[in-house]
Amino acid sequence: MSSTIWSVDEHLDDILASVRPLEPIELQLPDAQGCVLVKDVVVEVALPPFDNSSMDGYAVRVADVEGASEEFPAVLTVIGDVAAGSAGLADDQVVGPGQAARIMTGAPLPAGAEAVVPVEWTDGGTGEGPADGMRAHADAPEGATGEVRVHRPVTAGAHVRKRGSDVQPGEPALAAGSVVGPPQIGLLAAIGCSTVVVRPRPRVVVLSTGSELVQPGEALTGGQIYDSNSFALTAAARDAGAIAYRVGAVADDAETLRATIEDQLIRADIVVTTGGVSVGAYDVVKEALSSVGDADEPGSGVEFRKLAMQPGKPQGFGSIGPDHTPLLALPGNPVSAYVSFELFVRPAIRALMGLADVHRPTVRAELGSDKALTSPAGRRQFLRGRYDAEAGTVTPVGGSGSHLVAALAQADALIVVPEDVTSVEPGTETDVVLLR
Ligand SMILES: Nc1nc2c(c(=O)[nH]1)N[C@H]1C(S)=C(S)[C@@H](COP(=O)(O)OP(=O)(O)OC[C@H]3O[C@@H](n4cnc5c(N)ncnc54)[C@H](O)[C@@H]3O)O[C@H]1N2
Numbered sequence: 001m002s003s004t005i006w007s008v009d010e011h012l013d014d015i016l017a018s019v020r021p022l023e024p025i026e027l028q029l030p031d032a033q034g035c036v037l038v039k040d041v042v043v044e045v046a047l048p049p050f051d052n053s054s055m056d057g058y059a060v061r062v063a064d065v066e067g068a069s070e071e072f073p074a075v076l077t078v079i080g081d082v083a084a085g086s087a088g089l090a091d092d093q094v095v096g097p098g099q100a101a102r103i104m105t106g107a108p109l110p111a112g113a114e115a116v117v118p119v120e121w122t123d124g125g126t127g128e129g130p131a132d133g134m135r136a137h138a139d140a141p142e143g144a145t146g147e148v149r150v151h152r153p154v155t156a157g158a159h160v161r162k163r164g165s166d167v168q169p170g171e172p173a174l175a176a177g178s179v180v181g182p183p184q185i186g187l188l189a190a191i192g193c194s195t196v197v198v199r200p201r202p203r204v205v206v207l208s209t210g211s212e213l214v215q216p217g218e219a220l221t222g223g224q225i226y227d228s229n230s231f232a233l234t235a236a237a238r239d240a241g242a243i244a245y246r247v248g249a250v251a252d253d254a255e256t257l258r259a260t261i262e263d264q265l266i267r268a269d270i271v272v273t274t275g276g277v278s279v280g281a282y283d284v285v286k287e288a289l290s291s292v293g294d295a296d297e298p299g300s301g302v303e304f305r306k307l308a309m310q311p312g313k314p315q316g317f318g319s320i321g322p323d324h325t326p327l328l329a330l331p332g333n334p335v336s337a338y339v340s341f342e343l344f345v346r347p348a349i350r351a352l353m354g355l356a357d358v359h360r361p362t363v364r365a366e367l368g369s370d371k372a373l374t375s376p377a378g379r380r381q382f383l384r385g386r387y388d389a390e391a392g393t394v395t396p397v398g399g400s401g402s403h404l405v406a407a408l409a410q411a412d413a414l415i416v417v418p419e420d421v422t423s424v425e426p427g428t429e430t431d432v433v434l435l436r
């Protein structure tokens with residue numbers, strides 16, 4: 001462990017300076033969700049691809065329904081049906097003077113027609129009052145023939161969605177750098193793209209260390225605790241956008257740990273370990289990885305440092321293996337591990353994804369507690385809190401202990417107390433990192 005104390009920002013800058021976005025790959029649309037596009041996507045088909053009806057009703061000529069009312073309806077001859085998915089009227093028929101075609105929402109406007117009258121503005125071909133819908137064609141095929149009484153006039157283009165009114169061929173659909181979320185996937189599908197070129201989700205291997213750790217579901221014996229870090233951080237990695245692999249706890253044995261990490265490198269774009277980075281006699285991550293350096297793989301190596309922060313003082317960072325896979329060794333205390341993940345691993349994951357915005361949002365809020373907070377001098381403290389956006393306040397939950405997982409589970413924010421502040425009075429404005 002180097003004797004220099006690193007600031008939070010120096011450590012973060014060091015990590016981000018060495019993390020490059022992953023090489024782009026072509027993915028099927030559903031697999032690209034959450035990824036960043038690397039090339040502009042240009043529209044090849046117009047949307048909509050043809051003039052079509054926005055209502056179930058009758059395609060008409062405007063002059064035929066001019067002045068129509070319920071008392072004096074325009075009586076038109078129905079020459080057929082145009083259903084969604086059909087190319088138009090049968091036998092290339094045209095809607096001529098005095099004629100109408102029954103048309104469904106999304107169906108192409110037939111030749112000769114200029115507008116659509118919704119079925120509710122007609123008698124629906126029944127010869128009675130205003131209709132409230134059409135009968136199924138299978139039950140009443142005669143609806144596609146006979147007469148219809150139109151009760152209201154329409155202007156040209158009424159209830160018609162023009163070809164290209166959404167987007168025209170040649171226009172950009174999505175720009176490089178866009179994040180492919182659900183509406184973007186919808187747009188890409190709508191313009192006929194089945195694949196896109198994006199930066200892939202990073203594969204993150206999460207590995208906890210400690211001979212005291214037992215997997216949930218098993219029985220605890222003396223001195224043992226459940227491994228919560230590997231679960232929490234795997235979930236956090238997924239939440240950040242990664243494909244996360246959880247490796248259950250590795251016992252405090254340097255050789256076993258080295259072998260386990262080496263085995264995992266095949267599926268890792270980034271490796272995260274927890275525990276074993278402090279100054280104890282069994283701090284195995286430090287023991288195992290401090291020696292992984294130039295002799296094995298030039299350019300590789302993990303450096304262990306002390307940071308001016310609380311929690312999260314001891315940290316390791318470097319790279320490992322033939323591909324110089326980034327490795328972040330986080331402290332074992334569960335709150336320290338989680339806060340370190342939020343501050344350092346999450347931005348690294350998002351940088352690998354090529355996202356422009358790698359950080360959680362930070363807001364200013366007033367301290368809502370009834371007593372002052374204390375914080376160690378020279379360390380940036382991240383206390384757990386609940387943020388109330390409406391009141392503009394943040395209230396601490398639990399204390400500063402790095403083992404307080406129950407309080408962490410109640411928190412949705414981190415209250416940031418700067419290095420040079422040792423006491424924060426209620427009502428003081430402070431930085432708050434929002435975790436959701
Ligand atoms: N003499 C000193 N002791 C300690 C110092 C120090 O500066 N001098 N720093 C303390 C700080 S701060 C931290 S943080 C911890 C970091 O310790 P390690 O990274 O070596 O972690 P461990 O010793 O393995 O574990 C610490 C603590 O967390 C529990 N733990 C570990 N892994 C898990 C897990 N996967 N799930 C749940 N809980 C876990 C572990 O049982 C310990 O209680 O060192 C301080 N000590």
Ligand code: MOO
Nearest residue numbers: 311312313336402
């Ligand atoms: O800095 Mo340690 O991470 O307090 O708990």
